Every structure is written in structure tokens, then in C-alpha cells.
Amino acid sequence: MEKKLDVIGEIKKASKSVTTGIDEKDIEYWVEIYIMGKGYKVPAALTVMQAMEYAGYRFTRACGCRAGFCGACSTIYRMKGEYKLLTCMACQTRVEDGMFLVQIPFAPADKPSYDLDKESADPSIFLKYFPEIARCVSCNTCTKACPQDLEVMDYIQSALRGDFKAVAEESFDCIQCGLCAMRCPAEIVHYNVAQLGRRVYGKFLNPPEKSVEARVKEIEEGKFNKDRDNFLKVSEKEMRKLYAERVREAD
Numbered sequence: 001m002e003k004k005l006d007v008i009g010e011i012k013k014a015s016k017s018v019t020t021g022i023d024e025k026d027i028e029y030w031v032e033i034y035i036m037g038k039g040y041k042v043p044a045a046l047t048v049m050q051a052m053e054y055a056g057y058r059f060t061r062a063c064g065c066r067a068g069f070c071g072a073c074s075t076i077y078r079m080k081g082e083y084k085l086l087t088c089m090a091c092q093t094r095v096e097d098g099m100f101l102v103q104i105p106f107a108p109a110d111k112p113s114y115d116l117d118k119e120s121a122d123p124s125i126f127l128k129y130f131p132e133i134a135r136c137v138s139c140n141t142c143t144k145a146c147p148q149d150l151e152v153m154d155y156i157q158s159a160l161r162g163d164f165k166a167v168a169e170e171s172f173d174c175i176q177c178g179l180c181a182m183r184c185p186a187e188i189v190h191y192n193v194a195q196l197g198r199r200v201y202g203k204f205l206n207p208p209e210k211s212v213e214a215r216v217k218e219i220e221e222g223k224f225n226k227d228r229d230n231f232l233k234v235s236e237k238e239m240r241k242l243y244a245e246r247v248r249e250a251d
């Protein structure tokens with residue numbers, strides 16, 4: 001029997017667009033998905049993002065890093081016949097039969113301005129800029145919506161207690177996708193609250209990192225200027241070689 005294309009293997013190699021290069025006869029398993037209400041048959045094992053591209057959509061928004069870091073590909077979906085509204089990142093989620101998908105490339109949310117140089121690590125800063133956090137009803141919907149599996153409700157509660165360290169640590173892996181805020185009945189914009197917490201913690205409470213200070217000093221003294229000037233002259237091919245051969249820091 002003719003060997004089928006190892007789609008999963010190919011995908012594991014790189015989260016690239018698969019709009020070309022896949023021949024229908026090489027696909028063993030198919031699923032049916034719905035994009036903005038229209039049905040498409042797509043190869044199983046693709047990510048939601050790849051499946052949408054396979055279906056003919058071209059992303060001009062709602063796609064950035066393709067690797068789970070940028071938070072651009074927020075997606076909501078329902079499974080056929082089910083009521084529950086689910087969330088995912090399109091570049092990180094395998095497509096499933098019966099998904100009704102909608103992209104959310106931007107989450108409209110208010111963001112207060114503040115000048116950290118005029119602030120301090122005063123715990124009341126959270127309620128000063130985000131008074132709505134006092135309305136949290138502890139429904140945990142934000143946590144369930146988070147594709148990063150963060151304890152979102154917990155970091156909002158930490159903000160209410162004025163615990164900057166806890167907010168910073170509990171929200172550290174937030175990718176600002178906006179899915180929590182879209183589901184919150186108290187109209188809280190969680191990721192902006194968390195960002196304020198991390199900023200205050202970083203500026204006023206976290207002890208300076210000695211190795212970073214040493215590196216900044218080296219840069220200011222021009223230690224890397226010659227390397228930088230050389231990098232600007234080399235071709236892309238040479239740059240790739242230099243990158244591959246670079247000395248890596250120990251973990």
C-alpha cells in the first residue's frame with residue numbers, strides 16, 4: 001500500500017503554513033470544521049491555524065509567532081451539539097472534528113495610563129487603576145478560559161490583597177491573549193492588572209539582578225561594538241552559520 005504522508009511528523013518539525021504541498025490522496029484522516037459558520041473538510045492532525053490556512057484563509061491578523069508566545073491567535077469555539085464555549089490558541093491546538101471556530105484577533109479592553117516614576121509599591125495602586133477588581137465574584141471563568149492554564153482568578157485575588165510578588169509570579173506566563181477578559185462578568189481586564197503588578201514588582205521590589213547589571217556595564221563600555229559592526233557586514237548565509245556555531249550559555 002502506498003505510504004501515507006506523515007502529517008503529524010511534518011507538523012512536529014515546524015509550525016509552518018500548510019497551504020501548499022499536501023496532496024489529498026496522501027491524507028488518511030479527515031475532520032470537518034466550521035469557520036465563521038462555513039463547513040470545511042481538512043486533514044486531521046493540523047493545528048487550528050494550519051487547518052484554517054488549508055481551508056483557504058490567509059491570516060493578516062490573529063497570527064504572529066506560530067509558537068504559543070505572542071498571544072495573537074486567540075480563538076473561541078464550540079463543539080458540534082454542545083453548549084459550552086471553549087477557548088484556545090489556534091497555533092497550539094490540534095483541530096478536532098465538529099469544531100465551530102471564530103478568531104478573536106483583538107480584544108477591545110480599556111487600559112489606564114500611569115507613570116511608574118510617579119508611583120510606588122503601594123498596594124492600593126491596584127484599586128486606584130483597576131477598581132473593578134473589587135467586583136470579582138470568584139466564578140473562576142477567567143481561569144477556565146486561559147489557554148496558558150494560569151490561575152487567573154488567584155492572581156486577581158492576589159492583586160486585591162496588594163501582593164505584588166504573587167501577582168508577578170502567578171501571571172508570569174501570561175501572553176496577553178485577552179480570552180480571560182472576554183469572559184469575565186465583572187468586566188475585569190486581567191492581563192492589564194497583572195502587567196501593572198509585574199511592573200511594580202520589577203521596579204520597586206525585585207532585587208537587582210547582578211549579572212544583568214554587569215552585562216549592561218559591558219555593553220555601555222563598548223565590549224561588543226566590534227562584534228556588532230562585524231555582524232552588520234556579513235551575508236545572511238554567514239550569519240546563519242555564526243548563529244548555529246554560537247557559544248551557548250549553560251542552563
Ligand code: SF4
Pocket residue numbers: 135136137138139140141142143152153156183184185186187188
Ligand atoms: S471571571 Fe472575573 S469575576 Fe469571575 S473569577 Fe475571574 S476575575 Fe473574578
Ligand code: SF4
Pocket residue numbers: 145146147148149150152173174175176177178179180181190191
Ligand atoms: S491570563 Fe488571560 S490574557 Fe493571560 S494568557 Fe491567560 S487568558 Fe490570556
Ligand code: FES
Pocket residue numbers: 062063064065066067068069070071072073089090091092
Ligand atoms: S501565533 Fe503567536 S501564540 Fe499563536
